Amino acid sequence: MSLRGGDPEEIGGYPLEARLGSGGMGTVFLGRSASGRPVAIKLIHQQFADDDEFRIRFRQEVAAARRVSGAFTAAVIDADPEAQHPWMATTFIEGPTLAQRITEQGPFGGAELRRLAIGLTEALRDIHRAGVVHRDLKPSNVVLSPEGPRVIDFGISRAADQQTLTMTGRVIGTPPFMSPEQLQTPRGVGPRSDVFSLATLLVYAATGQGPFDADSPYMTAYQVVHEPPSLGEVPGALRAVVEPCLAKDPDDRPSADELLVRLRDLPSDLGGAAGAVIAGPRCTRETDTQHHLPADDATPAPTAPAPVAPAPTAVPDAAETGTPAPLGRRLRRRWRPALAAALAVAAIGGGVAVLRAGDSDGPGGGTGDQGQDIAAAGARLPGGFEPWRKTVPGGRADIPDELRCEARGDALFCGGGGVVATRIRLSDGSRVWTEKSPGVPMQGMHMVGVTDDTVLGFRLAAQDDPANPATEVVAIDADKGRELWSVQSGAQSTAVTNRTQDAVVVGTTVVTVDAANSRFEARRAHSGKVTWKQPFPAGRQCAPVTAGTRLYAMCAPRAELAATDVRHPDLRAVDLTSGSLGEPVAVRGPAVPVGTSGDSLVLLHERHEGPAMVGYDGVTRVDRDTDEATYTRLPKTYDGTPGMADGTVFVTGRTGLVTALDPATGRKKWSRQTGVEGLSGPVSGDGDGLLYFSSASGRVAALTSRKGEQRWSTNPRADGLAGEVGASARVSVEGSVVVVAAAKNTVFAFDATKPPKSG
Incomplete structure (x- = not known):
């Protein structure tokens, strides 16, 4: 999407090349760093620049995004929340949103659905380990990059150890993907609210509809608080894992760590949802305001395998599939500082997910490298x-x-x-x-x-x-x-x-x-x-x-x-x-x-x-x-x-x-x-x-x-x-x-x- 009349030519010293999207809080532009690296720059709308509450929200977003910058989110490169026109620059993530992917190709199924579930849950686990509650997980805040799903937009997130900002009575969020406590007692929202929202995302990914969809946002909010979820079209194995996450009481839901363990135990192929359909116009408008390509500019990216999923499928190259490289890939430049800055996960304890010997690419086991497991006889250890x-x-x-x-x-x-x-x-x-x-x-x-x-x-x-x-x-x-x-x-x-x-x-x-x-x-x-x-x-x-x-x-x-x-080196045998x-x-x-x-x-x-x-x-x-x-x-x-x-x-x-x-x-x-x-x-x-x-x-x-x-x-x-x-x-x-x-x-x-x- 090209720049429009009235759009700035640069923000914070970053020349702008395109408009990526606009939403209720701000507009996101594609910019370029001095080294040529593409960046996504979020500019707060002018009408909010003088609104103290929105400035506080934006400062929270910058702080939260810095705190969780890592493999599953967009790292913050630069920001100025105190500027007359506040802005934040993050890494540019190519790929469609989950909302765009469902609209264009329909629900996920089989192994692809399992990998998406595990990838999103691992992202949420790392966000929570950094001490942040996202509070706005929804399809437009998940980007399906070639390297796996990325969670973006921390606009209403908060640190778990801080008080929630009181927004003068406003309910902030997206009702189909909000937890009951967000709608009732927003000051008490904790990490398990995100688990609820993640479960609604997984239902949406599997069926094309949310578990509490209704004809209006008010009816949707009522169903979130009072009614059981609609899970009839969710594959049975996934439903058994997702349903406890949609409990009305946060204490009855698993943590992200517990959910990840349960998802890893699911079969490699979850199957599809019989009769799954694409939801009609949603009761809550989800405008694309994030740092990724809009649907008309992006080639849908494959969902990458989860980091610890058994025998994930290979990621194809554009040259092999015949699919043109997305604009984001063509624009990408190498950022090569002395250290590639990425915030380490807060929890430093050692952990590992060990796969069972029978896991393979498909149901029923397989061959390949399975026989060369690391537990082979004859492995050596020093005495004691x-x-x-x-x-x-x-x-x-x-x-x-x-x-x-x-x-x-x-x-x-x-x-x-x-x-x-x-x-x-x-x-x-x-x-x-x-x-x-x-x-x-x-x-x-x-x-x-x-x-x-x-x-x-x-x-x-x-x-x-x-x-x-x-x-x-x-x-x-x-x-x-x-x-x-x-x-x-x-x-x-x-x-x-x-x-x-x-x-x-x-x-x-x-x-x-x-x-x-x-x-x-x-x-x-x-x-x-x-x-x-x-x-x-x-x-x-x-x-x-x-x-x-x-x-x-x-x-x-x-x-x-x-x-x-150096263009003309040579080698000489010594x-x-x-x-x-x-x-x-x-x-x-x-x-x-x-x-x-x-x-x-x-x-x-x-x-x-x-x-x-x-x-x-x-x-x-x-x-x-x-x-x-x-x-x-x-x-x-x-x-x-x-x-x-x-x-x-x-x-x-x-x-x-x-x-x-x-x-x-x-x-x-x-x-x-x-x-x-x-x-x-x-x-x-x-x-x-x-x-x-x-x-x-x-x-x-x-x-x-x-x-x-x-x-x-x-x-x-x-x-x-x-x-x-x-x-x-x-x-x-x-x-x-x-x-x-x-x-x-x-x-x-x-x-x-x-x-x-x-x-």
Whole structure:
């Protein structure tokens, strides 16, 4: 919908491109951030700008939206509730509303209905865990994004620990989806009012009608308070779960957590509602005022699988279905700050939903990866192992940090930022020794590597000691924890490879970049003896890249580096004995190394629109034997954090969509919505057929390697943000022990065959 005469050209410094919708409280516009990222900007109607009650409501909306910003809602980017014309900018969510989807395609049924129910309930659970009561759940406040349902519009929400705003006697809400207490005693509304509203949404999704529909809003409100719900057309299995949620007394309703458990126990295919019809004109007008595409601009998006639903179906690409990409997808830009800000869920207890062995894509069970369950015989644990969770103190306790870990038997070595390295017993989490770093942790700079007897890490100089080098590579005796040697290191690899990796370990050799960023230097890991030095080619800056046991120099013209526009990098094989460089192999840039397929190095090509990196649109394989580079264009641009395991490339979106790609053909193998935000990874399990992904908050998702079927996912274990964009894998696996590094130097371990239970 284009802008109209009289619409502003910009709000709060954000240029406006289109009008998304208008409702009773305000108008929502599509805007653009300075980096090119599309944003939804809600502008309060002028007649309410001087209304103190509506200003209070808007402040509440901004505060509530900030409090719950995460994987299932629209994150707040900017706001000014005190402006003469108050406004709020949030992430733009593409996709139709639930109301639009029902109008255009009719009710949900079968597995699609089950996934919608679980996805909405998980969203409500996380909203409540953040201490917020939404109070206005309705079809127009649910957006069906390609990555799953999103709950929006916190205009009349409140924090659970605050008094409800008295609106001079006004009843605020949408009667067909309001709870009895909202209509009778709005000051006493709590989280179980949202459960009631969610149940009315699920009835509406299953039948096209609400359970209390009547000819007028007054009759609807009467039926909500006094009459039983109309559930005759709701599938029987779902009805048994939904009916208790519609109890008149809030104390008789389950909590969102309890409802989620009941929904997960439902069969994979709920069936359809016989004779279900689309409701006629609703008694309450639901005007589209939210941050998504209006119906005439949007292609209906498939409802993504719930984060912990058994064997969810794959998410198709537009290229595979023939469906044009929605306008929102075409407009999307990559937001790449140092940290992708997302509010962590308030409850930090560990939890997991473990799927039954017989679950499959359809009724009656199935085959596929089901036989490769993580409870396979022969899984190994250190003697006396019990799950543990520890915090490793760093050199700067006031600065959040993340470690990365590598296990060798019962010895777990971790390092990063404020910790050069630490040794932890895998069996019980006790620390053997720790070497701290006094400097400020740098994003993406973690442990260099481990050999049989040596741990290599980075040490950052304290800011108040400029005489010391900014960065050093430090070798530490693996057994005793004493420093063996150190050397000044350059810190320019990110500009060349888009990874912070200025030193690598290959076998028992450590290769670093010298402090002047002019050459490679190779040393024996334990003794520090220099074995060779190799200057960079004239006019080029290089960084070390490993592919299995092979070392490459990835180099770029210094002029392109100075312009921060690396278009013509090359790769040269490095002889580990002499340091001599092979012939250059041209690579289409900018590119980031992601791993190996067989013995071939694999890189992803970055797509840029202006200065913004919007995703990955191509893959390059460099053959080990011939040193020839083969470039393949991907079928679409994939936005997210790259990784590689089992010869497959993975890209994980910020809200948990995992896509598996064949590095040889560029073909998509599978796509899976996990619902775990900010994932990085993957890491292969030890013979269990699983891939492990993890977020900075410590949430872990386990997917099968072949099809991406989700086995389980855990709750947060650390109070952290979503983590850096492009983060390296946070999980390491030793036997059946899964070790996870999370925000603020939190490290925890559990047995993959017995993941943490819920609650």
